[in-house]
Amino acid sequence: MSSPQHARPAPVGGPLFNTTTFVCGVLIALMAAILFARFLFGLGAVTNLNDGYPWGIWVVVDVVIGSAFACGGFSVALLVYIFNKGQYHPLVRPALLASLFGYTLAGVGVIFDIGRWWNFWHIFWPAYSNPHSVMFEVAVCISAYILVMWLEFSPVFFEKFGMRDAKKKLNKVLFFLIALGTLLPMMHQSSLGTLLVVMGTQVYPLWQTPIVPLLYLLSAITIGYGVVLFESCVAASAYRRQIETRLLEPLARIMLGILSVFLLVRFGDLAVRGVLGHAFAPTLKALMFWLETLSFAAPWLLIGSLTARRNPARLFLAGVAIMLGGILLRLNGFLIGYDTGPGWSYFPSVGELLVTFGMFAIEVLGYIIFTRRFPVLPRAEAAH
Amino acid sequence: MANTQLIALERDERIAAAAGRLSLTRREFLQFCAALATTLGLPPGADAAVAEAVATKRRPSVIWLHFQECTGCTESLLRAEHPTLEKLILDVISLDYHETLLAAAGHQAEAARLAAMAENKGQYILVIEGAIPTRNDGIYCKVGGKTALELTHECAADAAMVIAIGSCASWGGMPSTDPNPTGAKGVAEVLGKPVVTIPGCPPNPYNFLATVVHLLTFGKLPEVDHLGRPRFAYSRLIHENCERRAHFDAGRFAMEFGDAGHRQGYCLYKLGCKGPETYANCSVIMFGDAGAGTWPVACGHPCIGCTEQGVGFHKPIHSLAKLKSIQPSVFLPRIVEEQGSGASLGAAALLAAVAGAAVGAGAMLTRNLGLSHQAEELEKAKQNPAQADASTEV
Numbered sequence: 001m002s003s004p005q006h007a008r009p010a011p012v013g014g015p016l017f018n019t020t021t022f023v024c025g026v027l028i029a030l031m032a033a034i035l036f037a038r039f040l041f042g043l044g045a046v047t048n049l050n051d052g053y054p055w056g057i058w059v060v061v062d063v064v065i066g067s068a069f070a071c072g073g074f075s076v077a078l079l080v081y082i083f084n085k086g087q088y089h090p091l092v093r094p095a096l097l098a099s100l101f102g103y104t105l106a107g108v109g110v111i112f113d114i115g116r117w118w119n120f121w122h123i124f125w126p127a128y129s130n131p132h133s134v135m136f137e138v139a140v141c142i143s144a145y146i147l148v149m150w151l152e153f154s155p156v157f158f159e160k161f162g163m164r165d166a167k168k169k170l171n172k173v174l175f176f177l178i179a180l181g182t183l184l185p186m187m188h189q190s191s192l193g194t195l196l197v198v199m200g201t202q203v204y205p206l207w208q209t210p211i212v213p214l215l216y217l218l219s220a221i222t223i224g225y226g227v228v229l230f231e232s233c234v235a236a237s238a239y240r241r242q243i244e245t246r247l248l249e250p251l252a253r254i255m256l257g258i259l260s261v262f263l264l265v266r267f268g269d270l271a272v273r274g275v276l277g278h279a280f281a282p283t284l285k286a287l288m289f290w291l292e293t294l295s296f297a298a299p300w301l302l303i304g305s306l307t308a309r310r311n312p313a314r315l316f317l318a319g320v321a322i323m324l325g326g327i328l329l330r331l332n333g334f335l336i337g338y339d340t341g342p343g344w345s346y347f348p349s350v351g352e353l354l355v356t357f358g359m360f361a362i363e364v365l366g367y368i369i370f371t372r373r374f375p376v377l378p379r380a381e382a383a384h
Numbered sequence: 385m386a387n388t389q390l391i392a393l394e395r396d397e398r399i400a401a402a403a404g405r406l407s408l409t410r411r412e413f414l415q416f417c418a419a420l421a422t423t424l425g426l427p428p429g430a431d432a433a434v435a436e437a438v439a440t441k442r443r444p445s446v447i448w449l450h451f452q453e454c455t456g457c458t459e460s461l462l463r464a465e466h467p468t469l470e471k472l473i474l475d476v477i478s479l480d481y482h483e484t485l486l487a488a489a490g491h492q493a494e495a496a497r498l499a500a501m502a503e504n505k506g507q508y509i510l511v512i513e514g515a516i517p518t519r520n521d522g523i524y525c526k527v528g529g530k531t532a533l534e535l536t537h538e539c540a541a542d543a544a545m546v547i548a549i550g551s552c553a554s555w556g557g558m559p560s561t562d563p564n565p566t567g568a569k570g571v572a573e574v575l576g577k578p579v580v581t582i583p584g585c586p587p588n589p590y591n592f593l594a595t596v597v598h599l600l601t602f603g604k605l606p607e608v609d610h611l612g613r614p615r616f617a618y619s620r621l622i623h624e625n626c627e628r629r630a631h632f633d634a635g636r637f638a639m640e641f642g643d644a645g646h647r648q649g650y651c652l653y654k655l656g657c658k659g660p661e662t663y664a665n666c667s668v669i670m671f672g673d674a675g676a677g678t679w680p681v682a683c684g685h686p687c688i689g690c691t692e693q694g695v696g697f698h699k700p701i702h703s704l705a706k707l708k709s710i711q712p713s714v715f716l717p718r719i720v721e722e723q724g725s726g727a728s729l730g731a732a733a734l735l736a737a738v739a740g741a742a743v744g745a746g747a748m749l750t751r752n753l754g755l756s757h758q759a760e761e762l763e764k765a766k767q768n769p770a771q772a773d774a775s776t777e778v
Contacts (some may be wrong), residue, residue: 048724048725048731050722050723051721051723052723052724053724233753234749237749243753310757311754311757312753312754312756312757313751313753313757316749316750316753317750320746343723344724345724345725346724347724347726347728347732348731348735349728349731350730350734352731353731353738354734357738
């Protein structure tokens with residue numbers, strides 16, 4: 001099972017209608033209703049956005065955090081194709097699938113947040129676009145990556161519908177797509193951090209640093225592995241399959257390695273800039289900083305030893321902790337540690353929350369449908 | 385136009401004499417004449433013609449009648465803060481009959497009117513201030529035993545021209561407001577022929593003065609529109625040159641007196657400003673003669689449309705004006721931006737519920753994973769006791 005030749009993916013099968021998909025469907029319907037109102041009556045009718053906080057959770061959670069969660073495909077591809085660790089190949093397709101959904105929804109989610117959404121195509125139109133803007137880099141790069149990922153994932157469809165010729169032709173250029181697929185996320189995941197640099201002193205010193213692009217990139221790669229741990233455990237548990245502990249254990253070790261680099265850079269930067277004092281002030285921001293740091297440090301406690309890494313419960317918790325750290329890093333930078341002046345405040349409205357939940361529901365539902373009907377997960381060796 | 389070269393008036397004694405009569409320096413006098421020529425929208429060189437005319441022309445005889453009015457038009461002429469305005473008016477015209485200013489009284493005053501009319505038959509200018517009551521043969525307004533109707537017809541018969549000053553004389557103005565008990569009408573309607581009208585409540589004194597000076601300089605009245613209003617003053621909407629216009633275009637409106645937008649000088653359209661449907665030059669030459677920024681809209685009050693029949697004294701002050709030339713954009717910012725009101729109970733509860741559900745699901749999943757792992761390890765330990773280690777913990 002550890003060699004790519006033997007890990008032929010297959011559809012899981014089973015019913016598409018169950019409690020989980022039903023709940024997802026309800027959440028998606030709620031989202032659709034709210035988006036209908038949003039596109040008809042504008043952002044003000046649905047969201048709590050204001051001039052001080054022009055970005056709410058639709059951008060910070062759906063796009064910034066959502067795309068970071070979608071880095072599983074990128075992180076695993078980096079490992080398999082760039083560092084040539086072929087044994088992780090069975091993890092590629094499920095990770096890529098999660099990435100595909102995450103990124104596609106992030107790309108679509110941006111449109112929800114654009115006030116004059118009918119002008120969204122301007123950013124791609126040479127006469128309108130501004131190539132010197134960070135947003136332009138993020139927008140074009142993410143769009144390109146979404147396209148590349150669908151192409152990367154298309155062998156799944158070719159296999160499903162028996163299009164051998166098409167698959168053969170694609171295989172010839174797949175190496176190029178895979179290379180692009182590892183380059184593009186590096187570009188825009190760091191640029192998502194650059195968005196914070198652009199905001200200048202409005203961002204609290206604990207999250208405002210010239211190296212924030214590096215922090216975002218490192219954390220995105222780490223989160224990518226964390227998501228793979230999370231997703232493998234949840235999928236195995238939900239589909240009652242064998243957990244690929246033999247793959248996840250060394251993966252978790254790699255994750256810890258990158259995580260320690262991240263933490264070194266994070267605290268090194270805080271120390272060099274001399275802003276660690278802010279972390280000890282009795283403020284909400286300091287509390288959030290420590291929650292974030294604890295989340296990033298927790299995997300060391302949870303899966304620091306080899307025996308602990310063999311325990312799927314601990315791998316799952318470590319994945320959750322990493323994801324929580326990633327959420328907090330981005331939430332702290334973009335919303336909690338973001339202050340545009342006295343009087344401004346923001347907390348998402350019920351409508352905004354429901355849309356964000358609906359987005360995640362689409363991801364879950366899509367994942368279920370794809371894994372049940374398309375050859376994504378490795379063929380279960382010993383289904384029990 | 386006699387003279388179009390200011391330089392030709394360089395050492396003109398008559399100019400110096402006129403300046404002296406008006407207690408002005410020669411330079412101030414020429415500047416004033418140039419400003420008048422500009423107000424009239426005249427071409428370059430007209431300043432010299434105006435200066436020469438004011439300094440030399442024989443003063444036309446003016447008979448000024450008051451009917452249903454408040455004397456505000458006269459007051460605005462006389463109370464003008466500009467040091468020379470009333471002097472200039474009295475210098476360029478021979479005011480032979482004016483009930484407010486006349487030293488004479490009673491029959492003596494009426495005799496002066498009749499004498500001036502006889503002396504300048506067909507030459508004098510008749511200025512009428514105030515509306516003319518027509519119901520019940522106009523018995524609601526009498527001067528010297530004659531009704532306003534009779535006086536109007538009598539004086540207009542031999543006048544060289546008739547000027548209706550103020551909104552009341554122009555179309556009936558305030559006295560003609562519904563239900564108009566006295567049947568008040570404007571001069572043109574009573575005489576049955578068009579006259580020059582200088583509407584306004586009160587009208588800008590410069591518009592009257594410029595009209596008279598035009599007559600003095602060129603021997604004829606300035607070009608007028610279909611309502612008899614001189615085009616130089618009434619051809620453009622107040623809105624077109626309003627200093628608050630940029631706020632209108634940007635969608636920044638005062639919503640009530642004293643609110644944040646009102647204090648910042650935003651557009652008064654939503655307070656009922658009639659600038660968008662009122663033709664007058666108030667926004668260009670200001671009003672009240674007290675320097676820049678002193679006209680109603682600049683002072684923070686919406687224009688009431690006093691120069692426009694069917695707007696002033698007709699529409700409620702705070703009803704919206706009919707936009708004649710331009711509509712405001714539909715993409716407008718708010719006057720006071722909402723700053724956010726923190727978490728609502730529903731949003732906080734929803735977020736907490738979902739977070740709780742996620743934590744619960746995660747805990748259950750962890751427990752199940754741990755239990756199955758424990759079972760697996762136990763199985764392994766049974767098969768191969770040597771490999772059993774401390775990894776069975778959850």
